[in-house]
Amino acid sequence: MKEILDAIQSQDSTAADFAALSLPESYRAITVHKDEAEMFAGLESRDKDPRKSIHLDDVPVPELGPGEALVAVMASSVNYNSVWTSIFEPVSTFNFLERYGKLSELTKRHDLPYHVIGSDLAGVVLRTGPGVNAWNPGDEVVAHCLSVELESSDGHNDTMLDPEQRIWGFETNFGGLAEIALVKSNQLMPKPQHLSWEEAAAPGLVNSTAYRQLVSRNGAGMKQGDNVLIWGASGGLGSYATQFALAGGANPICVVSSPEKAEICRSMGAEAVIDRNAEGYKFWKDERTQDPKEWKRFGKRIREFTGGEDIDIVFEHPGRETFGASVYVTRKGGTITTCASTSGYMHEYDNRYLWMSLKRIIGSHFANYREAWEANRLIAKGKIHPTLSKTYSLEDTGQAAYDVHRNLHQGKVGVLALAPREGLGVRDQEMREQHIDAINRFRNV
Numbered sequence: 001m002k003e004i005l006d007a008i009q010s011q012d013s014t015a016a017d018f019a020a021l022s023l024p025e026s027y028r029a030i031t032v033h034k035d036e037a038e039m040f041a042g043l044e045s046r047d048k049d050p051r052k053s054i055h056l057d058d059v060p061v062p063e064l065g066p067g068e069a070l071v072a073v074m075a076s077s078v079n080y081n082s083v084w085t086s087i088f089e090p091v092s093t094f095n096f097l098e099r100y101g102k103l104s105e106l107t108k109r110h111d112l113p114y115h116v117i118g119s120d121l122a123g124v125v126l127r128t129g130p131g132v133n134a135w136n137p138g139d140e141v142v143a144h145c146l147s148v149e150l151e152s153s154d155g156h157n158d159t160m161l162d163p164e165q166r167i168w169g170f171e172t173n174f175g176g177l178a179e180i181a182l183v184k185s186n187q188l189m190p191k192p193q194h195l196s197w198e199e200a201a202a203p204g205l206v207n208s209t210a211y212r213q214l215v216s217r218n219g220a221g222m223k224q225g226d227n228v229l230i231w232g233a234s235g236g237l238g239s240y241a242t243q244f245a246l247a248g249g250a251n252p253i254c255v256v257s258s259p260e261k262a263e264i265c266r267s268m269g270a271e272a273v274i275d276r277n278a279e280g281y282k283f284w285k286d287e288r289t290q291d292p293k294e295w296k297r298f299g300k301r302i303r304e305f306t307g308g309e310d311i312d313i314v315f316e317h318p319g320r321e322t323f324g325a326s327v328y329v330t331r332k333g334g335t336i337t338t339c340a341s342t343s344g345y346m347h348e349y350d351n352r353y354l355w356m357s358l359k360r361i362i363g364s365h366f367a368n369y370r371e372a373w374e375a376n377r378l379i380a381k382g383k384i385h386p387t388l389s390k391t392y393s394l395e396d397t398g399q400a401a402y403d404v405h406r407n408l409h410q411g412k413v414g415v416l417a418l419a420p421r422e423g424l425g426v427r428d429q430e431m432r433e434q435h436i437d438a439i440n441r442f443r444n445v
């Protein structure tokens with residue numbers, strides 16, 4: 001591993017040097033264990049502690065198949081899907097690995113008693129499998145997390161619709177929270193040159209998801225002037241949704257839960273910010289009964305910011321707790337676009353406000369190949385910036401996942417894999433200087 005790191009850190013290494021490096025037999029990886037899938041049985045979700053289920057193990061380097069690449073991971077990031085994996089909710093991800101393992105001889109590799117997790121990476125290509133021509137050893141890359149087989153026509157127009165669509169590092173093994181990762185080569189994209197390894201690794205999953213959900217015609221198709229209600233506007237997804245709204249000439253109405261988070265949204269350029277804690281919204285009277293008066297109070301607050309207008313697009317992900325309010329505050333003909341249900345997936349809303357006002361609910365999930373590429377391009381061009389707040393070592397990934405699970409973090413949380421320290425990997429200092437304030441906006445807040 002030291003030789004690999006030396007080659008990456010030497011500016012003179014050529015593709016041939018990388019190709020000549022011998023691969024280690026094993027590597028350090030963040031895992032969960034199949035025989036621990038029941039360890040939290042009977043506990044409330046919030047009491048399930050990722051620090052107990054997340055392990056740092058030495059695991060064998062997987063065999064490289066056609067169309068695949070092995071990547072030396074310099075940095076990765078914690079996504080909420082790794083939190084779900086680590087608390088074995090809503091289902092154990094070993095179910096996904098078992099199912100994937102049944103698809104072919106090659107996918108059998110994924111069905112193991114341990115799951116190497118993580119759906120983001122920035123690093124350097126070490127080896128490519130047969131049939132890979134676009135990428136070579138030594139290429140500095142990031143990887144998006146869409147794994148598809150593309151053998152069915154269902155996914156040929158929109159790769160997210162492939163029946164064998166999976167999220168790498170969640171529904172497949174050999175993810176990015178590790179020193180080496182296995183990806184399909186079509187997941188690879190050029191690393192933005194003005195960013196360090198950990199900054200480049202941070203946006204991938206959430207930036208692409210927010211792009212499809214909010215901007216793409218497959219999602220809400222946001223346009224200039226739209227009022228966009230963004231839940232968790234300084235969180236993983238929300239910090240990118242807020243940037244897309246601002247960059248696209250829309251009017252974000254940002255919801256957060258503390259004055260510090262409100263301040264981050266303002267520093268991004270948002271003017272309408274609602275602190276849901278300070279204003280004390282209680283959309284549910286008890287576990288089963290919502291309170292439409294609270295929806296209305298929330299809607300009035302939004303109208304104060306918009307000069308009386310209602311919401312064109314709701315960027316939804318909290319789910320059960322907020323969904324009734326989200327449907328209510330949307331304007332006639334408006335759109336609620338949802339990609340998750342952090343607070344519960346059995347949603348309830350008053351359907352009269354949906355059909356009578358011709359509103360639409362759109363389900364959105366990650367991003368297709370092209371959308372992921374376009375989202376990464378916006379990062380590479382300095383139009384959208386990473387929202388990295390803090391970086392952990394691989395050893396401390398459990399704590400990083402705990403922070404995200406308990407909503408103690410801001411923006412994105414990074415993890416250093418092979419990178420010995422933060423700040424390495426920047427190849428375009430001049431461009432970096434132009435954007436340095438935006439790049440550092442979420443740091444240490």
Ligand SMILES: C/C=C/C(=O)SCCNC(=O)CCNC(=O)[C@H](O)C(C)(C)COP(=O)(O)OP(=O)(O)OC[C@H]1O[C@@H](n2cnc3c(N)ncnc32)[C@H](O)[C@@H]1OP(=O)(O)O
Nearest residue numbers: 080081084089090091119145167205209339340341365366
């Ligand atoms: C990028 C980051 C993203 C995120 O962070 S997202 C948040 C994290 N992700 C999640 O929380 C999602 C986790 N996944 C799940 O909870 C489950 O994954 C799903 C609920 C999405 C799906 O459930 P399942 O049981 O895995 O699959 P089924 O599609 O329900 O198939 C089970 C069986 O049911 C049959 N079936 C499906 N639809 C129908 C139908 N319409 N009529 C009759 N049968 C149906 C299938 O064929 C299959 O059958 P057979 O077991 O025999 O293979």
Ligand SMILES: NC(=O)C1=CN([C@@H]2O[C@H](COP(=O)(O)OP(=O)(O)OC[C@H]3O[C@@H](n4cnc5c(N)ncnc54)[C@H](OP(=O)(O)O)[C@@H]3O)[C@@H](O)[C@H]2O)C=CC1
Nearest residue numbers: 080209232235236237256257318321339340342343365366
């Ligand atoms: N389908 C897909 O492709 C994707 C789905 N996801 C899913 O989306 C969800 C959010 O992910 P991500 O943004 O990265 O997570 P984060 O935890 O980084 O951010 C979510 C934010 O939502 C807000 N929030 C959480 N719970 C509630 C609640 N009950 N009511 C109102 N606001 C709430 C919090 O902000 P605050 O406290 O400031 O209000 C929090 O910071 C997860 O469930 C994740 O699995 C994520 C990426 C892709």
